[in-house]
Amino acid sequence: MKITSLRGCQPIAENSPADWRTTIGQILVAIETDTGLVGYGVGGGGAAGIHVIEAELRSALIGRDPSPIEEIWDDLYELMLPYGQRGIAIMALSAVDLALWDLRGKEAGRPVADLLAGDQGSRVGEPLPTYITVWDGLAEAFATGHRAFKLHVERNSGPERVARVLDTVHQARELVGPGVPLMVDAWMKWDLDTTLAVAEGCQDLGVDWIEEPLPLHDIDGYLRLARESPIPIAGGEHEYTARAFQTLIDQRLHQVLQPDVCWCGGLTELVKIYRMAQGTGIRVCPHRGAEPWSLHALAGLDPDPLPESGRPWMTWVGGQPPIIDGKITLSDRPGLGVEIDEDALPL
Numbered sequence: 001m002k003i004t005s006l007r008g009c010q011p012i013a014e015n016s017p018a019d020w021r022t023t024i025g026q027i028l029v030a031i032e033t034d035t036g037l038v039g040y041g042v043g044g045g046g047a048a049g050i051h052v053i054e055a056e057l058r059s060a061l062i063g064r065d066p067s068p069i070e071e072i073w074d075d076l077y078e079l080m081l082p083y084g085q086r087g088i089a090i091m092a093l094s095a096v097d098l099a100l101w102d103l104r105g106k107e108a109g110r111p112v113a114d115l116l117a118g119d120q121g122s123r124v125g126e127p128l129p130t131y132i133t134v135w136d137g138l139a140e141a142f143a144t145g146h147r148a149f150k151l152h153v154e155r156n157s158g159p160e161r162v163a164r165v166l167d168t169v170h171q172a173r174e175l176v177g178p179g180v181p182l183m184v185d186a187w188m189k190w191d192l193d194t195t196l197a198v199a200e201g202c203q204d205l206g207v208d209w210i211e212e213p214l215p216l217h218d219i220d221g222y223l224r225l226a227r228e229s230p231i232p233i234a235g236g237e238h239e240y241t242a243r244a245f246q247t248l249i250d251q252r253l254h255q256v257l258q259p260d261v262c263w264c265g266g267l268t269e270l271v272k273i274y275r276m277a278q279g280t281g282i283r284v285c286p287h288r289g290a291e292p293w294s295l296h297a298l299a300g301l302d303p304d305p306l307p308e309s310g311r312p313w314m315t316w317v318g319g320q321p322p323i324i325d326g327k328i329t330l331s332d333r334p335g336l337g338v339e340i341d342e343d344a345l346p347l
């Protein structure tokens with residue numbers, strides 16, 4: 001099999017939020033081969049990501065056998081080394097890598113989850129519990145059958161913010177009842193003192209983790225949280241490559257790692273991260289894990305899968321398994337199982 005073309009576009013997502021995901025948005029990559037098989041992957045980086053692909057990655061891939069994905073990843077990473085060890089370039093590489101995995105599964109005629117699981121067997125066809133991420137919609141999500149929740153509480157600021165966050169968590173616990181998983185996400189907006197105060201205040205509220213409380217560069221702050229927080233700290237949503245995750249693991253910086261497969265370097269890196277975390281006591285719980293790009297890793301490699309709800313505005317990705325009564329079931333369609341209507345996209 002040989003790669004004959006590589007195309008990328010930034011699909012318009014009508015209801016995407018007005019933040020960096022719109023401006024530096026999600027990109028779609030299609031890789032065609034001489035067998036007629038087409039692989040699809042989603043990454044990030046918007047127009048800049050597409051520029052990286054067109055200026056550098058495309059010419060390195062045309063004419064190449066797409067099968068040795070891990071070797072290809074290393075070659076592309078090396079090409080981008082002077083400018084691309086983190087951020088937009090790795091987001092672009094993620095889309096290419098996922099498209100190659102889609103091809104690998106399609107060529108084998110099997111879902112990627114099965115290829116990852118090997119003899120152990122995957123959870124394809126098995127309903128998996130999910131959690132949903134909410135800002136203001138907790139009651140509605142609970143009413144529609146969701147049974148695990150993450151509260152975005154980063155908007156709280158000022159001297160009263162600890163009290164307000166604790167009040168929000170308390171009210172959430174009252175609503176969902178005991179035993180229902182509840183997490184909070186601060187999206188890099190807090191400082192050490194705020195985080196420790198929230199963590200101490202949450203001790204009796206059954207919070208499974210506090211997510212990304214500090215800016216990513218505050219390593220000293222995270223090391224103190226690792227020692228002093230009574231609630232597990234989650235992170236890694238905005239980290240890139242398995243090498244960087246190895247550092248997080250070595251430092252025991254987080255108890256829950258949340259790589260985003262469309263940003264961190266693709267499935268090749270997510271697989272490495274799962275394997276590196278094995279036996280360390282650190283949990284891997286991918287960001288947006290219910291989207292088809294990640295879900296195969298959760299269904300193929302994760303001992304305790306808890307996929308996070310995906311992003312509803314990415315309606316241009318067809319074939320996404322729905323979440324019904326809080327559960328998601330991966331189908332046995334080959335590859336990553338997505339359906340892309342190219343006629344509807346500027347591919």
Ligand SMILES: [Mg+2]
Nearest residue numbers: 185211212237
């Ligand atoms: Mg988050």
